[in-house]
Amino acid sequence: NAGVTQTPKFQVLKTGQSMTLQCAQDMNHEYMSWYRQDPGMGLRLIHYSVGAGITDQGEVPNGYNVSRSTTEDFPLRLLSAAPSQTSVYFCASSYSDTPVYGYTFGSGTRLTVV
Amino acid sequence: KQEVTQIPAALSVPEGENLVLNCSFTDSAIYNLQWFRQDPGKGLTSLLLIQSSQREQTSGRLNASLDKSSGRSTLYIAASQPGDSATYLCAVRPDTGNQFYFGTGTSLTVIP
Numbered sequence: 414n415a416g417v418t419q420t421p422k423f424q425v426l427k428t429g430q431s432m433t434l435q436c437a438q439d440m441n442h443e444y445m446s447w448y449r450q451d452p453g454m455g456l457r458l459i460h461y462s463v464g465a466g467i468t469d470q471g472e473v474p475n476g477y478n479v480s481r482s483t484t485e486d487f488p489l490r491l492l493s494a495a496p497s498q499t500s501v502y503f504c505a506s507s508y509s510d511t512p513v514y515g516y517t518f519g520s521g522t523r524l525t526v527v
Numbered sequence: 528k529q530e531v532t533q534i535p536a537a538l539s540v541p542e543g544e545n546l547v548l549n550c551s552f553t554d555s556a557i558y559n560l561q562w563f564r565q566d567p568g569k570g571l572t573s574l575l576l577i578q579s580s581q582r583e584q585t586s587g588r589l590n591a592s593l594d595k596s597s598g599r600s601t602l603y604i605a606a607s608q609p610g611d612s613a614t615y616l617c618a619v620r621p622d623t624g625n626q627f628y629f630g631t632g633t634s635l636t637v638i639p
Contacts, residue, residue, distance in 0.1 A: 417570075446626070455531070455629040456618075463625065471626055503570060515561045516618075516627065520570035 415439050419504050419519035426494040426526045434489040434522050436504030442517070444507040445487040449473065449500040450521075456503065462487055463509075494526045529554045529621055533630035540607055541638050548602040548633045550617035555598050561627065562591050562602050563616040571616065574602070607637045 420435045438445065446461035458471030462481040476498060478490040487506075491498060501523050505516040530553040540546050550560070559578045563571040575584045575591040577600070583592040590603040600617060614634045618627035 419570075444625075448629075453631060455631045456616075456627075457629075458626040461625050469625070505571075515559070515573055515576035516571075517573065518563070518571040521568075523568075 417504055417506050417517055417519035419502075419522050421522060422520070423523050424525070426491070426524065428494060428496060428526060430494050432491050432494065434491075434502055434504075434524070436487045436489065436519060437485050438487075438504075438506045438517070439485065440506065440508075440517065441484060442506035443484065443509045444514075445481065446471070446505050446516075447477070447479065447487070447489045448503045448505060450503060451500050459489065459502075491524075494524075496526045498524065499526045500524060529557075529619060529628040531617060531619055531628050531630040533615075533617060533633050535633060536631070537634040537636075539636040539638060542607060542609060544607050544637075545603070545605050546607055546635075548604070548615050548635070550600040550602070550630055552598045552600075552619045552628070554621065555595050556622045557595060558620045558622050560591075560593055560600050560617060560619045562589075562600075563618065565614045565616060565632065567613075574615075604635075607635075609637045609639050611635060612637050 417438045447459040448456040450456045460479040462468045504519040508514045561576045562574040577584045577593045588605040593600045614632040616632045618629045
């Protein structure tokens, strides 16, 4: 049981480049989400999905796109990278969006935009 | 918006000491609260999940309490060990909405 798998672990982008951060889970979790972690600010929600074909915005969605074509995968796309998007990105999943369940996190992707 | 605060930001203790980490939140309308551990360069590992109807949860040397009405939770670590050195994060799930709100964490160092 691999849990939540994120790739790549590290990435350096130039300003204006695009890329996709991958997230996959093998726990048949309906709820998946993306957070970014910045020093002194805690984790902030970017986008989330409550099931295949359903996505919604979180607290800081600008500059990011998501889609959920399968239960297992929830990729995060950076459309045109900016230095402000330098951060550590975490994917998290939960059995459902019912609040009683907690989160399982991936190991993160450290992104630097130069 | 829910604000979550963790004090202190950093804590250094000698091995074997019992310690308490604090988490406070501004809106008591929460569904649950989760404590996580984060090792440097790593993801978040769930330690304990407390539902709003519960007062505490225990796992091994860890005990988390929740006082929803006062907006506070504590994580008690008994007989601390150097392997406990990490950053500890708390997160609250409001009654409505689809996200957790995170504190900025307490960085714990246990000195051998």
